[in-house]
Amino acid sequence: MKNVRIWFKKDFECRYISHLDLNRTMLRALHKSKIPIWHTEGFNPHPFATFPLPLSLGFRGVNECMDVRLEDDDYSFEEISKKLNACLPRGIRVFNVTEAVMKAGKVAFASFTIHLSLDNKPSGLICQQLNDLLEQDSILIEKKSKKGMKTVDIKPGIKSYSVTEKFDSACLEIVLSAGSSDNVNPNLIISALEQKTGAEYNVDVTRNDLYNSDMEPFR
Amino acid sequence: MVSKEVEKFLLKVQKPGRYVGGELNEVIKNKRDVEVRFAFCFPDTYEVGMSHLGMKILYSQFNSVPYIWCERVFAPWIDMEEEMVKRHIPLYALESGDPLSDFDFIGFTLQYELSFSNMLNMLKLGGVPIKTADRTDELKQIVVAGGPCACNPEPIAEFVDIFFIGEGEEVDLEVIELFRECKAQGKTKREFLRLCADIQGVYVPSLYDVDYNSDGTIKSFTPRDGAPAVIHKRVMTDMDSSYYPDNFVVPLVEIVHDRAVQEIFRGCIRGCRFCQAGFIYRPVREKSPDTINAQCHALCENTGYDEVSLSSLSSSDYSQIVPLLEKLTSWTSDEKVSISLPSLRVDGFTDEIMNKIKTVRKSGLTFAPEAGSQRMRDVINKNVQHDELMQTCATAFAGGWTTVKLYFMIGLPTETMDDVADIAHLGQAVVDTYYNTPNHAKGKSVRVTVSASSFVPKPFTPFQWEPQDDIPTLHEKQKHIIESIRSKKIQFNYHDADTSFLEAVFARGDRKLCRVMELACERGFHFDGWADCFSLQKWLALFEECGIDPAFYANRRRSFDEILPWDHIDYGVKKSFLISECQKAYENQTTPHCRLKCSNCGAAKYGRGVCFEKRQNLV
Numbered sequence: 001m002k003n004v005r006i007w008f009k010k011d012f013e014c015r016y017i018s019h020l021d022l023n024r025t026m027l028r029a030l031h032k033s034k035i036p037i038w039h040t041e042g043f044n045p046h047p048f049a050t051f052p053l054p055l056s057l058g059f060r061g062v063n064e065c066m067d068v069r070l071e072d073d074d075y076s077f078e079e080i081s082k083k084l085n086a087c088l089p090r091g092i093r094v095f096n097v098t099e100a101v102m103k104a105g106k107v108a109f110a111s112f113t114i115h116l117s118l119d120n121k122p123s124g125l126i127c128q129q130l131n132d133l134l135e136q137d138s139i140l141i142e143k144k145s146k147k148g149m150k151t152v153d154i155k156p157g158i159k160s161y162s163v164t165e166k167f168d169s170a171c172l173e174i175v176l177s178a179g180s181s182d183n184v185n186p187n188l189i190i191s192a193l194e195q196k197t198g199a200e201y202n203v204d205v206t207r208n209d210l211y212n213s214d215m216e217p218f219r
Numbered sequence: 220m221v222s223k224e225v226e227k228f229l230l231k232v233q234k235p236g237r238y239v240g241g242e243l244n245e246v247i248k249n250k251r252d253v254e255v256r257f258a259f260c261f262p263d264t265y266e267v268g269m270s271h272l273g274m275k276i277l278y279s280q281f282n283s284v285p286y287i288w289c290e291r292v293f294a295p296w297i298d299m300e301e302e303m304v305k306r307h308i309p310l311y312a313l314e315s316g317d318p319l320s321d322f323d324f325i326g327f328t329l330q331y332e333l334s335f336s337n338m339l340n341m342l343k344l345g346g347v348p349i350k351t352a353d354r355t356d357e358l359k360q361i362v363v364a365g366g367p368c369a370c371n372p373e374p375i376a377e378f379v380d381i382f383f384i385g386e387g388e389e390v391d392l393e394v395i396e397l398f399r400e401c402k403a404q405g406k407t408k409r410e411f412l413r414l415c416a417d418i419q420g421v422y423v424p425s426l427y428d429v430d431y432n433s434d435g436t437i438k439s440f441t442p443r444d445g446a447p448a449v450i451h452k453r454v455m456t457d458m459d460s461s462y463y464p465d466n467f468v469v470p471l472v473e474i475v476h477d478r479a480v481q482e483i484f485r486g487c488i489r490g491c492r493f494c495q496a497g498f499i500y501r502p503v504r505e506k507s508p509d510t511i512n513a514q515c516h517a518l519c520e521n522t523g524y525d526e527v528s529l530s531s532l533s534s535s536d537y538s539q540i541v542p543l544l545e546k547l548t549s550w551t552s553d554e555k556v557s558i559s560l561p562s563l564r565v566d567g568f569t570d571e572i573m574n575k576i577k578t579v580r581k582s583g584l585t586f587a588p589e590a591g592s593q594r595m596r597d598v599i600n601k602n603v604q605h606d607e608l609m610q611t612c613a614t615a616f617a618g619g620w621t622t623v624k625l626y627f628m629i630g631l632p633t634e635t636m637d638d639v640a641d642i643a644h645l646g647q648a649v650v651d652t653y654y655n656t657p658n659h660a661k662g663k664s665v666r667v668t669v670s671a672s673s674f675v676p677k678p679f680t681p682f683q684w685e686p687q688d689d690i691p692t693l694h695e696k697q698k699h700i701i702e703s704i705r706s707k708k709i710q711f712n713y714h715d716a717d718t719s720f721l722e723a724v725f726a727r728g729d730r731k732l733c734r735v736m737e738l739a740c741e742r743g744f745h746f747d748g749w750a751d752c753f754s755l756q757k758w759l760a761l762f763e764e765c766g767i768d769p770a771f772y773a774n775r776r777r778s779f780d781e782i783l784p785w786d787h788i789d790y791g792v793k794k795s796f797l798i799s800e801c802q803k804a805y806e807n808q809t810t811p812h813c814r815l816k817c818s819n820c821g822a823a824k825y826g827r828g829v830c831f832e833k834r835q836n837l838v
Contacts, residue, residue: 013221013241016229017471021236025471029243031555032523045555046525058230087523089243089471202227 001038002070005219006080007096010061014091019054022092026066029087035080038069052104052218053178053210056185059112060206065218067100101219108213109159110178112186115204116193117169126170126201130163133193141192154192157184159215169204178210220316224308232299236472237265240291240313243469244521246278247314248288254402255395257281258312258322258345260292262329262337263748268293269468270476272530273328273366277387279464287395290314290322291468292345294337297746300344310344319345323398324361326391327379329368332725333718333748335375338364339740342378349378349740351425356408358401363394369422370499371678371785374728375736376424380408381415383422384788385452385499386485388462390420416446420453422788429730435771437729437782451789452499456827458485458506465517469524478526478559479518483511483543487532488813488829490820491589492600492804493628495677496532498797499790501820502828503536503813508543515547519556527551528559535560535567538814538832544575561585565603568611573618584615587626590634591641597807598633600800608645609652616656622666623649629696629713630674630688632804639696642671643703643711650708670712671700673719677726678785679792681800684777687723689770690716717755721747723773729784732772734765793821 010022017025030037030047039045049068055061070080077097084094116126133139138153157177164171176184186205194200210218221229221239229235250256259278261268268274274291281289290312295303303310309318319325325347327338342349347360354360364372365383372382383390394415401411416423426446430438442448455461467479486503487496506514515527527547531537547558560572565586588603590596596603612623627642646669653665673693676685688696693716704711725732738761746752762769777783779798786794796819803810810818813829823830 013236013239014471016235016239018236021472024473024477025469028469028523028525030523031525032520039555044557057235087243089241089469091241091471203230 002073003100004068004070004077004080005098005100006066006068006084006094007098008061008064008066008092008094010055010059010064010092012091014089015058015060018057019051022055023049023051025089025092029084029092030068032087033080033083035083036071036075038071050104053107053110055207056187056205058205059186060204062206063209064207065210067104098219102212105180106212107179107210107218108177109175109211109215111173111175111208111211113206113208114172114174114186114190115166115169116172116190116201118199118201121199123165123168123170127163127165129193129197129199130170130172133189133196134158134161134163139189139192141188141195143188154184154188157182158189169202175211220314222308222311222316224306225303225311225316228302228306232302233296234472237293238295238299238313239471240316242471243523244466245314245468246282246289248282250288250315250317253288254286254399255288255324256317256322257287257289257324257326257395258292258319259289260319260325260327260338260341261294262327262334262341263294263331263746264296265293265470266472266474269470269474271328271330272480272482273387275464275467275480276462277391278468279466280388280462281391281395283462284392284395286399288314290317292319292341294341294745295344297752300340300745303344309346310341320347320360323359324363324395327362327364327366329364329366329375331748332368332374332722333753335368335725335736336739336744336747338375339378339736340743340745343740349737351377351380354380354408358398358406358408358411361398361408361411363391365391367495367499368726370495370788370790371726371728372422372424372788373429373730373784374725374732376730377733378736379424380412381421381423383453384420384450385790386455387453388455390418390453393418394421413444413446419451422450427787431731435731436777437784437786440782440787449787449789452791454502454791454825454827455485455504456825458504459510463514465514466521467518467524469522476528477524478528479515479522479524480528480530481511481515481518482506483529483531483534483537485531486828488536489533489602490600490800490810490812490818492598492681492800493589493631493674493677495680498679498792498820500532501791501822502825502830504828505538508539508546511543512546516550519554525555526557526559528561530561532562533564533567534562535564535569535572540567541571541575544572548575565611566607568614570614570618573614584620584622585624585626586611588645589626589628590631590638591627591643591645592638594807595631595634595638595641597809598804599628599631600804600809602809602812605645605648609648612649612652613656616653616659616665619660621653621660621663622668624668624670625649627669627671628674629671629700630693630719632674632682632685634696636696636699639699640703642669643700643705643709646704646709646711647706650706653708665708666710667708668710668712669700669704670714671697672714673716675719675723675726678783679790679797681797681804683727683783683797684779684781684801686776687720687773689774690720693719715750718748718753720769720773721753721755721758724769725772727784728772731765731767735761735767738765791820791822791825796820 159175484505
């Protein structure tokens with residue numbers, strides 16, 4: 001039995017499916033592919049797969065991963081890529097299969113590219129608005145919790161960022177805390193911005209890479 | 220495919236995955252390479268429509284023809300509709316992203332009367348004029364419809380160019396082929412429709428005139444231009460050679476029935492007198508176990524589904540159910556596929572079947588006694604005995620089941636308050652059976668769900684002349700059940716009487732209702748099958764505005780010699796047979812099912828199926 005990490009892109013139509021739907025789609029593809037994956041042993045056995053860090057609905061993911069347990073240690077990684085791609089919708093493409101080097105819980109940061117635009121507004125203005133927001137000492141947002149609304153400062157969760165003006169959008173490259181404890185979803189930054197400026201932006205979010213707490217790429 | 224314009228707001232709506240296509244096994248063709256573009260429209264949400272077997276069959280079949288490209292269109296949920304209207308984006312097909320108005324054929328499947336408003340709304344959103352008379356005479360935007368509600372097409376006769384009567388696999392392709400010829404010859408839509416009417420199973424409502432008596436009933440129904448006076452349904456005669464897809468589009472988002480579906484037979488031998496499906500799909504025609512087994516296997520291989528559901532009107536009536544389950548279980552457990560067997564009859568749940576289902580997954584058990592008292596079950600010809608139900612439940616409880624769902628109907632012909640109270644008593648008897656079954660699950664309590672829907676009289680059934688109980692009576696009956704339930708182990712659900720009333724109006728309506736439908740579309744009615752949108756008050760206001768009394772359609776007893784709005788359509792079952800069944804109901808008399816005795820309903824004229832099986836008692 002071997003732990004294997006399957007790397008894939010999630011884009012196009014599949015950008016619009018939730019994590020639960022992704023999970024279902026992956027399980028079905030694994031089932032169809034007949035790759036020797038360990039199945040759960042309950043009354044209703046299904047392939048066992050876990051995702052180190054779920055991706056929000058609407059985001060593109062260019063370096064996403066899923067962990068499975070391979071029953072046949074000698075099964076070729078290339079074969080997994082090939083077979084799985086034949087069973088997946090075109091919006092999900094497997095591009096690499098590796099051993100799971102780091103434990104899933106080691107994910108501490110994630111990097112994103114976010115394009116923001118407004119109809120009939122210059123992108124320079126949006127860059128300015130972004131810089132104004134991100135330069136603040138604290139960025140307070142209202143977050144729903146079990147005990148009603150709660151105010152949270154997301155500024156400490158921003159590791160680094162840069163803003164560049166593009167022809168038709170403002171481009172924000174940002175590294176945010178990620179993982180089970182201090183996760184900052186880029187949607188929070190966008191809603192903080194929308195709250196501040198009162199505008200409703202066209203947003204395009206891509207998650208690029210995951211990192212551990214030492215900012216080493218997650219492997 | 221989803222356009223840039225749509226992508227701009229997709230993240231603002233609920234479950235955007237419903238509006239993008241791109242699923243595994245979706246069929247993409249080059250529109251320049253095809254001659255006929257068919258938009259298959261399901262007048263409900265993606266999750267409901269994608270669960271529908273008929274759509275899967277026809278989608279695959281049409282696309283197997285090189286010159287046809289069939290695409291899917293679903294009704295956008297209200298939030299999506301609002302955004303699309305605001306931004307002037309027409310309703311589009313998922314495969315190409317092209318608007319509905321671009322298509323040669325716009326086909327709807329009509330599963331439910333309350334989806335009529337969605338059909339018109341979808342045409343409107345797609346930029347297609349809703350009325351036949353307002354659409355172009357060029358050969359495009361031909362609106363066609365089929366499915367069970369096409370058996371009384373009259374309430375929507377002014378909106379649909381062609382109705383397909385009966386089963387679609389052959390007739391649809393014949394019509395498309397005729398379209399292709401007419402297009403090559405430069406014919407108009409009018410000319411094409413007239414030629415279509417000569418194909419068996421095609422009804423072109425614009426070729427018929429209806430006259431009414433002063434009391435509102437139909438005086439005469441007259442064909443024009445030599446169109447046939449009676450429209451005969453189409454049936455597939457050999458199920459083993461009928462087209463069946465080896466592949467389904469596998470949705471990206473969760474749908475209502477998210478599994479492979481395998482049809483095992485069409486029709487039903489039983490003839491329950493309220494059940495439209497039991498009459499319009501006659502005669503019963505089975506697929507062989509080998510065909511079913513091979514088709515199931517191919518479907519699971521091609522979709523990755525780990526569950527396959529055997530579909531029919533009454534699974535346990537499949538004549539070779541045990542050999543079939545044996546064949547299936549020979550590979551399903553190795554491949555970790557489970558089988559589900561819905562539509563089990565009370566008298567069909569045997570130890571053998573139970574053990575076969577249990578090897579894979581323990582799903583809930585649902586039975587439909589339909590009525591509480593034995594007299595009432597005889598009236599509706601359910602042919603289920605009280606002791607059989609108790610025996611079946613005891614079998615299930617001994618097998619480890621602890622929950623049972625029971626479906627009933629209220630408002631059936633001749634029903635009294637005592638019959639209604641017996642629904643609660645039957646639920647109680649099932650609870651008692653649990654505690655009297657010595658080897659029931661240890662330390663667990665039983666849960667019995669009793670659901671009561673309201674009877675809706677439907678065309679082509681022995682009860683097609685019956686009045687529906689009015690809404691206050693139905694409410695009273697619901698209340699009476701609640702008051703008759705003594706146990707906390709019984710959970711009672713009932714279906715909203717308001718929707719059943721509107722369903723009854725449209726199920727047996729005539730062409731005068733077209734005006735109401737048109738107005739409903741103008742006023743933006745949609746999703747009437749959903750509690751979120753349905754309002755009987757709004758509908759009643761429309762009826763009043765049109766000077767129409769809905770009770771004329773729902774609550775009036777019709778005489779056997781009245782011309783019914785659907786009398787020009789022939790589903791194979793003779794009217795004289797329906798009348799005799801109705802009269803037998805009044806005398807609490809049952810009719811044996813097709814395998815016990817032929818009752819000469821008329822369906823034998825198709826020359827196939829159960830009518831020609833060797834009956835056991837004749838051997």
